[in-house]
Amino acid sequence: MSAEKRIYLSPPHMSGNEQKYINEAFEQNWIAPLGPNVDGFEKELAEYAGTKGAAAVNSGTSAIHLALELLGVARGDTVFCSSLTFAASANPIVYQGAEPVFIDSEPETWGMSPAALEKAFQAAVKDGRMPKAVIVVHLLGQSAKLDEIMDICNTYNVPVIEDAAESLGSTYKGKQTGSFGKFGIYSFNGNKIITTSGGGMLVSNDEEALHKARFLATQARDPAVHYQHSRIGYNYRMSNILAGIGRAQLEVLDERIESRRNIFNCYKQRLEYIGGIAFMPELEQTMSNRWLTALMIDEAAAISCLDIIHALEAENIEARPIWKPLHMQPVFKGAKYYSHGESENVSERLFKQGLCLPSGSSLTRKDQDRVIAIVKQVLDSAVVKQGVY
Numbered sequence: 001m002s003a004e005k006r007i008y009l010s011p012p013h014m015s016g017n018e019q020k021y022i023n024e025a026f027e028q029n030w031i032a033p034l035g036p037n038v039d040g041f042e043k044e045l046a047e048y049a050g051t052k053g054a055a056a057v058n059s060g061t062s063a064i065h066l067a068l069e070l071l072g073v074a075r076g077d078t079v080f081c082s083s084l085t086f087a088a089s090a091n092p093i094v095y096q097g098a099e100p101v102f103i104d105s106e107p108e109t110w111g112m113s114p115a116a117l118e119k120a121f122q123a124a125v126k127d128g129r130m131p132k133a134v135i136v137v138h139l140l141g142q143s144a145k146l147d148e149i150m151d152i153c154n155t156y157n158v159p160v161i162e163d164a165a166e167s168l169g170s171t172y173k174g175k176q177t178g179s180f181g182k183f184g185i186y187s188f189n190g191n192k193i194i195t196t197s198g199g200g201m202l203v204s205n206d207e208e209a210l211h212k213a214r215f216l217a218t219q220a221r222d223p224a225v226h227y228q229h230s231r232i233g234y235n236y237r238m239s240n241i242l243a244g245i246g247r248a249q250l251e252v253l254d255e256r257i258e259s260r261r262n263i264f265n266c267y268k269q270r271l272e273y274i275g276g277i278a279f280m281p282e283l284e285q286t287m288s289n290r291w292l293t294a295l296m297i298d299e300a301a302a303i304s305c306l307d308i309i310h311a312l313e314a315e316n317i318e319a320r321p322i323w324k325p326l327h328m329q330p331v332f333k334g335a336k337y338y339s340h341g342e343s344e345n346v347s348e349r350l351f352k353q354g355l356c357l358p359s360g361s362s363l364t365r366k367d368q369d370r371v372i373a374i375v376k377q378v379l380d381s382a383v384v385k386q387g388v389y
Contacts, residue, residue, distance in 0.1 A: 007317040007371065010191040010292060013362040015252045021244030034218075035240030041247050042201070048169075048250065049176045049184065051203040053210045056238035056246075057217055060165040060187030060200035064135065065092035066213045066236065067161045067183040067202060073098050073132045080120055082112045082137035082144075082163070083325040083337060084347035089137050089163050090326050101131065102327040102337040105346040109283050110294075110322075111144030112136045113340040114152060120338040121156050134160050138167035138177045140322075140356070141193075141260075141291035142280060146172045146180050161185065165200075168193055169257045169289040178203055188242075193256050193291050193361070194249035196242040257289045259361035263368060264290040267357060270372050274379045276301040294322060296353045303378055305355040311378045317371055322354030 021037055030036060038056050046054040057063050073079060075097030081090045083102035093100045103120055106113035117134070124130050134153050136144050153160050160181030164170070167177040168186045178184025183206075188199040202213050215221075220233025238246075268279050276298035282288050297305050305321055312319045325347040327337035340346045358371055 004316050004370070007358050007363070007367050008360060009318045009320055009356060009358050011360045011362065012190050012195045012197075013256065013360060015248050017251060018245045018248040021247050022241060025240050025244050030240045033237050033239050035243075037240045037243035037247060038238055041238075041243040041250070044247060044250055045186070045201050046203060048253070049186075049203050050179045051184065052205045053203070053207045055202045055210045055213045055217065056243055057200045057202060057213075057236045058238055059088075059198060059236075060163070060185050060189070061088040061092060062217070062234070062236040063183075063185035063187075063200040063202040064089065064161065064163065065095055065234070066216055067185065068092055068096050068098070068133060069216060070209050070212060071133050071159055071161075071182070077132040078124070078129060079133045079135060080117065080131045080158075081135040081326070082139070083327045084110065084139060084323055084350060085137040085163065085326065086165075086323055087326065087329065087331070088165075089135055090332070093135075098132065100326070100332060100335055102325070102332070102335055104338060104340040105139070105350060106145070106340050107346055108281055109139070109142050109144050109286075110280060110346070110350055111139045111142060112149060113346065114145055114148035116338040116340050117149060117152055120336075121152065121158075123338070125156075130156065131158055133182075134158055135163055136160060136181070137163040137165075138170060140280060140294050141167045141170050141289040142282065143167060143170055143172040143177045143286045143288070145283065146177075150180055159183075165189075165192070166291045167289060169253050171287045173285045179205075182206065183209075188246055188249070193260065193289055194246070194253050196238065196246040196249065199238045199242050199246060256361040260290040260293075260359055261288075263359055263361075263363055264293045266365075266368060267293050267295075267372065271295070271375060271379070274376070277379065291359065292356045293359045294354055294356050296350065297355065299349075299353055303381075305353060308355055308375055308378050311374055312371065315370070315374055317358060317374065319358065320356045322350050322356060324351050 077098040162184040164178035165187035188196040217236035280294040
């Protein structure tokens with residue numbers, strides 16, 4: 001292992017203004033859950049996202065769970081979900097006793113395939129078992145094909161939950177991701193583009209539904225002097241302290257996006273000339289926050305993504321494969337899955353050939369140079385071995 005300092009994939013990046021909001025909470029003794037920072041963060045985030053309201057919770061996973069609960073997803077139901085994503089996108093489906101049905105990706109966004117989604121709906125019509133919801137994931141900051149996906153879901157009258165955990169600040173035709181579906185969710189985990197240490201947000205234009213979400217997220221306590229509960233609730237609300245961190249982070253979100261896009265462009269400009277690699281595309285009329293810089297290594301190459309990951313790790317640099325598709329995960333063995341083409345599984349190919357490079361907004365040019373030098377060394381050695389791939 002190299003003695004050089006560790007370069008992480010996507011570390012937190014504080015603005016320096018977080019302490020102001022935290023100090024205000026201490027001065028006012030708003031240490032208990034909820035308070036002015038929670039109210040302010042919800043209002044400011046909703047304004048940024050372009051939705052009528054928002055509910056601050058303790059994780060993006062909690063936000064998805066609440067969305068499913070509000071849509072009445074229950075035991076015996078099915079929910080369609082992107083396959084190429086982290087398990088947290090689908091786990092709440094199982095919390096509700098429902099069954100996930102996984103949908104493949106497509107090449108232009110690496111997000112949910114409209115063709116595979118249509119096949120899944122046609123099969124559902126034939127089986128007489130329509131899904132209660134569709135969870136579409138905006139992968140690594142890139143918006144999925146929302147026009148096509150929303151049209152299909154509207155045709156079948158099935159609500160959409162946008163998992164925008166990775167895409168806060170990304171736009172589709174000028175509109176924020178997370179604002180198209182019945183519900184949108186964001187994550188503020190430590191590795192996201194802005195962070196509250198741990199936290200999430202549920203957004204919607206249905207303010208009554210958001211009121212119910214806040215009720216459910218606060219142990220579903222009835223409005224009574226004594227402690228009374230008429231239904232099961234959850235302890236999901238964000239704390240006033242963490243919301244203060246979020247308010248300061250939101251102030252610099254656009255700067256963080258600019259930084260990550262510059263990092264992506266630098267990688268692309270300096271590595272694209274090497275044969276056998278292709279960077280994650282950006283769909284026309286969209287703007288990705290480039291949360292993570294991702295690329296693919298041609299399967300005909302003499303090296304694999306793991307070769308690069310191991311070479312970077314030897315130099316104390318963190319890199320990761322792209323998500324292992326959920327339909328390939330042992331925990332979801334036996335779940336239905338619909339591929340993009342008859343013999344084309346895009347998500348499986350992306351997992352096999354995909355690589356995420358260090359992309360944190362605090363990454364210095366010197367550190368990026370260090371990453372690029374190692375990647376070039378591995379790729380160039382493969383060219384020498386194989387000629388041209």
